[in-house]
Amino acid sequence: MYRNDTVVPYFALVFSAALFLMAYLNNQMRVVHEAGAVPHLTVGNIGLIAFAVVLFTYGFIGLLSNWLEGSELHPGKHQPEPSSLPMVAGVVLSILLVVLSGFFVRSLVFANNPEIGYYNASTLQAGVFGAMMLILAVLIAIYKKFFMEEEILAEDEKGDFPW
Amino acid sequence: MYQWLDDRLAIGKLYAKAFRKAFPVHHSFFLGEITLFSFVTLVLTGIFLTLNYEPSIRPVSGSLSGGQEVPAAYYSILYIDSLPFGAVIRSLHHWAAHIMIAAAFLHMLRIHLTGAYKNPRELNWIVGVFLLVLSIVTAFTGYALPFDNYALTATKIGYEIGAAAPWVGKLLSDILFAGELSPTNTQTIPRLFPIHVLWLPLALIGLIGAHLAIMIKQKHTQPKYAEKVAPGKIVGVPLFPQQAAMMGILFLVYIAVTTFIAGAFLAHPVQAFGPPTANTPPVKPDWYFMWIYGILQIIPANWRFEFLGATFGPQFWGGILVPTIIILGALAIPFLDYSKEKQRYLELPSQHPFRTSFVIGMLMFYIMSTLAGYKVDLGLSNALLWVLVFIVPVITGVVAFVILKAVYGKDWNQEVEVKFIGKGSAADD
Numbered sequence: 365m366y367r368n369d370t371v372v373p374y375f376a377l378v379f380s381a382a383l384f385l386m387a388y389l390n391n392q393m394r395v396v397h398e399a400g401a402v403p404h405l406t407v408g409n410i411g412l413i414a415f416a417v418v419l420f421t422y423g424f425i426g427l428l429s430n431w432l433e434g435s436e437l438h439p440g441k442h443q444p445e446p447s448s449l450p451m452v453a454g455v456v457l458s459i460l461l462v463v464l465s466g467f468f469v470r471s472l473v474f475a476n477n478p479e480i481g482y483y484n485a486s487t488l489q490a491g492v493f494g495a496m497m498l499i500l501a502v503l504i505a506i507y508k509k510f511f512m513e514e515e516i517l518a519e520d521e522k523g524d525f526p527w
Numbered sequence: 528m529y530q531w532l533d534d535r536l537a538i539g540k541l542y543a544k545a546f547r548k549a550f551p552v553h554h555s556f557f558l559g560e561i562t563l564f565s566f567v568t569l570v571l572t573g574i575f576l577t578l579n580y581e582p583s584i585r586p587v588s589g590s591l592s593g594g595q596e597v598p599a600a601y602y603s604i605l606y607i608d609s610l611p612f613g614a615v616i617r618s619l620h621h622w623a624a625h626i627m628i629a630a631a632f633l634h635m636l637r638i639h640l641t642g643a644y645k646n647p648r649e650l651n652w653i654v655g656v657f658l659l660v661l662s663i664v665t666a667f668t669g670y671a672l673p674f675d676n677y678a679l680t681a682t683k684i685g686y687e688i689g690a691a692a693p694w695v696g697k698l699l700s701d702i703l704f705a706g707e708l709s710p711t712n713t714q715t716i717p718r719l720f721p722i723h724v725l726w727l728p729l730a731l732i733g734l735i736g737a738h739l740a741i742m743i744k745q746k747h748t749q750p751k752y753a754e755k756v757a758p759g760k761i762v763g764v765p766l767f768p769q770q771a772a773m774m775g776i777l778f779l780v781y782i783a784v785t786t787f788i789a790g791a792f793l794a795h796p797v798q799a800f801g802p803p804t805a806n807t808p809p810v811k812p813d814w815y816f817m818w819i820y821g822i823l824q825i826i827p828a829n830w831r832f833e834f835l836g837a838t839f840g841p842q843f844w845g846g847i848l849v850p851t852i853i854i855l856g857a858l859a860i861p862f863l864d865y866s867k868e869k870q871r872y873l874e875l876p877s878q879h880p881f882r883t884s885f886v887i888g889m890l891m892f893y894i895m896s897t898l899a900g901y902k903v904d905l906g907l908s909n910a911l912l913w914v915l916v917f918i919v920p921v922i923t924g925v926v927a928f929v930i931l932k933a934v935y936g937k938d939w940n941q942e943v944e945v946k947f948i949g950k951g952s953a954a955d956d
Contacts, residue, residue: 518761
């Protein structure tokens with residue numbers, strides 16, 4: 365808590381994994397698989413997974429923030445150090461993003477096809493869409509780390525914004 | 528183009544004033560942003576759902592229900608799920624609601640543990656408490672909308688608690704549910720729908736706007752190290768482009784993770800429960816109501832009396848009185864732990880053992896009362912649950928306090944300080 369450290373984000377990731385595991389292992393609240401019924405999560409599992417998602421996202425962005433912004437800020441301007449590797453990574457990820465976008469649209473068209481009975485592959489659609497969002501996030505992170513000029517401000521405590 | 532706009536709207540001044548506001552950097556600040564992005568996701572996915580949902584229980588039939596006559600609201604859920612990506616968007620909406628409540632809870636926990644509610648931020652803490660309560664109420668009003676057997680039965684638990692409010696219970700249920708909540712009340716869904724998609728979200732937008740405006744005006748609390756870097760100043764990155772880039776990254780990561788989960792676990796598949804019938808399935812309320820449900824489970828049924836025509840029964844004690852006391856207690860926190868000095872920096876939880884152990888005790892209370900919600904499933908006795916719900920949290924808090932005092936106590940701090948001073952003197956020499 366003293367600085368933008370990695371201790372709490374790491375702990376959040378471990379705790380998140382434990383909650384996912386609890387949701388998976390809990391016999392009392394396990395996904396209901398009744399004969400002929402659509403499997404569904406119980407309220408207990410939903411609660412555990414909701415907290416696990418928050419902690420995972422928090423842990424992930426906490427570690428990323430430490431990598432991108434450092435653990436302590438010191439006023440001044442800091443120039444980035446661009447190199448070829450992030451440029452290549454950016455190009456590769458951009459190509460991957462285009463490929464996945466095409467695949468995503470294809471999966472939607474496939475789901476709207478009467479000849480195959482409008483088969484809606486929801487998990488696949490979500491997986492591809494999620495991957496696209498993650499790639500976009502990584503692209504912005506690479507740009508911020510290697511190509512964006514960093515400026516740290518020391519603002520006066522009394523401001524006149526918004527009033 | 529920029530010059531043209533600047534001449535007319537003075538956007539350069541806007542940039543200097545608004546976009547260069549300094550945002551301190553600390554990982555714990557992201558919990559509030561996760562809550563905010565959950566709300567944004569709920570609005571975006573909610574727009575899609577609103578365009579395809581029919582708020583009515585008139586009987587309809589079609590290929591999606593296998594020719595069976597079902598309520599229109601239920602059928603429209605089947606229709607949404609059949610659309611390409613429709614099931615994922617509905618699932619995303621459902622998961623975002625759960626994640627928003629979980630994130631808001633953890634955000635408030637962080638504020639509490641670091642003392643960020645103190646002078647001058649008391650008002651924003653109060654707005655935050657109302658935001659959490661309103662988020663839960665909004666989620667509750669959306670629960671019955673799919674109008675399947677499970678959702679209707681689960682909503683009935685909350686409905687019965689609300690209806691048990693002395694003197695105003697009937698009025699409350701009339702406002703929220705347009706009368707009694709039953710599979711045949713044709714007015715309930717048309718009443719819940721605008722409350723869920725319009726009035727409560729508008730109230731949430733108003734409160735979120737106030738929360739953010741107050742936060743910007745009062746500035747963030749900062750990590751403690753900033754006191755050494757630039758005393759009395761706000762050390763941070765400008766809103767644009769640096770903070771905006773981090774917010775963009777977080778939003779995309781949030782959407783990615785939530786979409787993965789929404790696709791892997793399609794939330795609330797209505798086909799699993801079917802349309803409402805006379806048979807009520809064995810249900811439990813959502814996890815954020817489970818602790819209230821747990822308290823209801825352990826309060827004896829004979830705790831009941833009449834006063835001025837109103838009945839004070841177990842549903843009043845467990846469902847209304849206990850949550851009201853906790854909400855009032857939460858609202859009072861900044862005034863019970865009042866600070867005359869302006870709170871500028873995050874306090875370390877280890878240096879405030881009473882507050883930290885109180886939070887740990889309260890967490891244990893929520894966990895134990897949630898466990899009490901599984902009283903029948905786990906075959907737990909009432910006596911044991913009373914101990915678990917009311918005694919174990921107190922013991923947990925006391926043990927936490929003793930451990931915190933022992934590990935981070937005064938002597939230990941002094942020892943560190945002596946070493947530090949010693950090193951400093953050596954360097955000076």
